[in-house]
Amino acid sequence: MRDDRLQRSLTHAFRLPRDRYRRVARWLDSTTGGGGLIRQELRHIFPDDWSFFFGEIALYCFVVLVITGVYMCLFFRASAATTVYLGRYAPLHGVRMSEAYASVLHLSFDVRAGLVIRQVHHWAALVFAAALVAHLFRMFFTGAYRRPRRINWVIGLSLLSLVFVNGVFGYSLPDDLLSGTGLRIAYSITQSIPLIGPNLASLLFGGDFPTTGLIPRIYAVHILLVPGAIAGLLGAHMGLLWIQRHTQYPGRRRDDRTIVGTPMVPAYALRTTGYLLLLAGLLTALGGFFQINPVWLYGPYRPWDSTSFAQPDWYTGWLEGAVRMTPAWDIHIGGFLLPGLFWPAALLPGLVAGLLFMWPWLDALVTRDDELHNVLQAPRERPGRTAIGAGLLTFFTMLLLAGGDDVFAAAFHWSLPTLLAVMQALTIGLPFVVGLLVYAVFRRRQPVVAGEATP
């Protein structure tokens, strides 16, 4: 009798004649043979909450990125060969540059709507990364990573890492001054790894920096390898989500066995499709009205040029901040050197990734809770975890802000060395202050009945 409800909803939503619906249903049955299963899954239940949209934002940003990215592939030339620019942007007329950079200028100035598409692509990447981070912290603060969703937590973190990495590759492709500066730093970071560093850098980048073979290499990785991996992992992520159903916040009649929410067809499907288009519209508006990465102003990369306000895109900003704030900690071990760059740029992201990947198991270990959970926790239910999360969030925010310290110093007339010292102190101190504060507040507001263990 489930079909009756699907039929009723569809006819109500679209004023669909009953016989039309029956005809479609029969056609589905006869062509797929799985009509029953399909009709059941069409009523897949999605609990409602605004915070569940972060994943959707990320997914739809990926859709926008693929569409705009394929379009840009038709115009981008992944070549470091030198050419002389003769396009429409007069201030670079006659300048020698790579074919890659020239093709980005061509796309931006000579291809109709090319600039809008390029800017939509870049805005989508920034929002994509922001949505993924928000998604991650939503999972963290509500305990969504607990059994049976540990594997999906790991897949999600892998997706996050791949998106960050591919963002860096995308930032590098136009071969403008900021691109090249970023690649130069990436080369130096690789070089800082003990024992294998210099050879690994030479292997990955194709020789001593700057190498001519790098742009085609990054291009293949950026448009094929990583997006392919993202698509595959996204399929696994959503496949598991589909099988396990979505988590839900506690509420009437909701428990670990019973799920309450909106059925996919028609209500949820309409809303989420609408949301996809709203997101695409917002990104298009950003792309049309706001310039992003104006590479024509940055100029082509030459290794002897450099610029102030040399920031990466925001999702790499926390590493930039860590690199700026870490003191000159070169370590000498028996005639060998461990460069100071290694700590913030190679070790820190490794530690952060390790902690996050292991978090579900650490959490289970501390709370001795290995049960299946489909109902989420409110942040106040677990003051310890919430305090740790708030501390981490503060830490990353301070790192991110420090990554733009020279911009803030120039904008607000602060002394950069003073600002740096303040940021260093805040980065170390503030996470603990915020964590303890959050713990104290939530600890007091803990309901009396709470039997939950707190780490």
Add this chain to the structure above:
Amino acid sequence: MMPRLPRCAPLPAVLLVAAVAAAIVLPAAVRASASSASATPAASATPAASGSASGSAAAGPAATPNTTASATPIAGSGAAVFTANCSGCHGDRGQGGFGPSQQAAAFPSLVAAMVTRGGISMPAFPQLSPAQVAAVSLFVATQIAAPAARTATVAQGGELFRLYCSGCHSSTGRGGALSQGRNAPSLADYPAAEALAAMILGRGNMPVFAGAALDVREQAAVALYVQTLQAPPSPGGWGLGYIGPVTEGLAAFAGLGLLILLAVWLAWGKGAAKAAPAAEPAGTAAGSVATAAKQRPAPGWPAALGLIVAIAGAVGFVAVFIAGDNAQKLGGTLAAGLLGLGFALAYWGRDLTSDEVEVGRYPLPPEPAAAGPQGTVSDVGAALGDELASSAGVFTRRRFLTTLLVGAAGLLGLSQLALAATLGPKSRGLFSTAWRPGARLVTVDGVPITRDALPGGGVIVAFPEGHTDAADSQVALLHLAAIAPLSGRESWSPEGFFAYSRVCTHAGCAVAQYEDEAQMLVCPCHQSTFDLRNGARPVAGPAARPLPQLPLAIDGSGYLVAQRDFAQPIGPGFWNLYA
């Protein structure tokens, strides 16, 4: 049941407001920074002039050539205006005096903007009529400036700007932060000719850029480029202050905030909050309850409105596309179409569907006893184990086969790692550069550098002759007559010429900021600061090793040459650097 406020509803709103505010404040603050940084004596000296000065400032440098064209100046009157107003400071033939030389002022637009707006040390001349301004501008550009300077182009200026200027002032000319609490001003707030004055005279912490670093033609080119940067040709859209990815990140979070508000709208009043199921599912396997919408049905016109906007957007986009290339119009029409259609669908799903909530079951692993006929993954595993254990002979053979399978597959996979060896050509080596004994120092254009190169101080980016593309060999050549060389390096700096590797020992960026007063080289990437009074040792920032010094000599013809390669590897550290 009243729709309950979404969880943490204020959070996205706060995020949104904060990001938007920051995205607006930051570029504005940068714009304001230069003007408040150095209180302009010109403006304070002639307060009456400030009104007209700012009035013509709004017109900008782009407008001044028009003035020149329409005012039909006479050379004679230009000369008269020059003699009456300019020669006192700039010399009777513009050769310079109290004010800088006008040899590089080869473009009327540069002169006109300076005369009408005034600079840091030069007052505005509001008493001159537009015709007089045009006349004197043309006179200076054609009669005073060096003929060579008139061949300067914007593109050359851009290349030189990114070599010498963008390290402090940023590639967009919007300024930057320096060591010891100083800041480099934005170049958008002064007439571009002010850049000429700064290059010729130096300006506090800013060194002189003249002679072999920038000759008059190159100075003119840089000034032209600065003028371009003040209002760069824009393909459309707001530039977000031209201060790089920081404001872009803030804007992205503002975008995320808007998306969250949309999500709040979509989720508001939905689900359990809106209509908790009234009846129990009566024990069905995947029971569900539909609560018929008893409320007044939502109106359909908002969806219709959205769809009409979508149609208008689609038509508008094609029309705009045919008409021409305009980022705002293209993006605006397409965005309107997408937003209209998206709103209509979202509204439809939110308000025009029957108001129902489904109740279902989460898939849970069956109790061990109650495993269904189809079984679970662990059932299959157990069955497989039974199968394997059923016969001891089969078991050993299967285990051998399994081991072999894993080994073979693994080895085959690992063997393909050999392909990786072809990825990186053999490193030329991190231990040497292109500097050879006797190699002459040349500019980026390949011009050899003599002992007369830096009469007024300053810096030249130099390369070994024949290797102007060798990134690892770039050096900053400085004339620091007052600084004593380090012991053991007394013979490395003949006549006070010091050359330091320009590749930062921290992360490899070009160490492009040379602070004349502070006597520091600073890397714009991570602000590593190297003290030139002490062998370019790092005194602030994350770099730990000094910039390697290139031993110099002066050959018989007066050219600067390298004695030999650097004594230690240049650039960022690696584990066997001291090997």
